[in-house]
Amino acid sequence: MKAVFINASPRKNANTHHLTRALAEELAAHFQGEFLDLMQYRVLRCLGDQTCRERKQCCQEKKDDMAMLCERLAGADLIVFGSPVYFSNVSGLAKDFIDRTLPIYYQRLLKGKMGTSLVTNSGEGGLMAEHSLMEFFKLHNMITIRGIVCTGRHPGEAMDREENIRRVKQLAERILEAAVHPVPAPAGS
Numbered sequence: 001m002k003a004v005f006i007n008a009s010p011r012k013n014a015n016t017h018h019l020t021r022a023l024a025e026e027l028a029a030h031f032q033g034e035f036l037d038l039m040q041y042r043v044l045r046c047l048g049d050q051t052c053r054e055r056k057q058c059c060q061e062k063k064d065d066m067a068m069l070c071e072r073l074a075g076a077d078l079i080v081f082g083s084p085v086y087f088s089n090v091s092g093l094a095k096d097f098i099d100r101t102l103p104i105y106y107q108r109l110l111k112g113k114m115g116t117s118l119v120t121n122s123g124e125g126g127l128m129a130e131h132s133l134m135e136f137f138k139l140h141n142m143i144t145i146r147g148i149v150c151t152g153r154h155p156g157e158a159m160d161r162e163e164n165i166r167r168v169k170q171l172a173e174r175i176l177e178a179a180v181h182p183v184p185a186p187a188g189s
């Protein structure tokens with residue numbers, strides 16, 4: 001099986017970067033992992049014209065890397081969405097990326113895939129970020145796996161905290177359980 005690990009932190013040596021890699025290691029025996037560190041790509045903001053509904057591609061198709069990134073999502077069995085918590089929600093980078101998945105939302109290309117979240121805060125406000133990511137998965141008709149909220153303020157600090165490592169292992173167990181005992185995708189258009 002294939003897993004895509006999204007890191008939507010804009011900073012270097014990010015906690016989200018390290019935690020997604022730690023999760024990938026836990027899953028390595030069952031999932032071939034690919035890392036999408038969004039800051040390494042050009043992701044323009046959605047312009048909202050919604051012509052992608054008929055055209056099946058974004059009006060900015062040739063201007064950035066989103067078409068390629070969407071292809072990566074469509075080729076995965078599991079999407080792990082990692083984001084830092086910014087003002088109780090996901091980062092702006094994560095939200096721009098989410099909005100730009102509208103063309104593949106219209107084509108239902110993520111239907112039936114597994115999705116989970118890994119959010120990192122410095123002490124408060126992870127639940128809304130987690131909720132936003134779960135709603136993203138549900139709107140794409142994906143199978144949701146309850147995510148984790150990890151804590152760490154400074155770059156890389158989250159890896160020094162045992163409770164974060166424990167949460168990563170728990171999430172890996174939940175993912176493997178869902179992958180071994182898959183449930184049907186939610187009904188919907």
Ligand SMILES: Cc1cc2nc3c(=O)[nH]c(=O)nc-3n(C[C@H](O)[C@H](O)[C@H](O)COP(=O)(O)O)c2cc1C
Nearest residue numbers: 009014015016084085086087088121122123124152
């Ligand atoms: C713009 C901004 C907003 C933030 N808002 C919150 C917040 O609401 N709650 C919180 O606990 N931490 C907040 N933080 C701290 C980050 O979530 C925290 O440092 C986290 O470890 C960053 O993850 P990263 O290393 O993967 O970038 C904020 C940081 C920034 C830059």
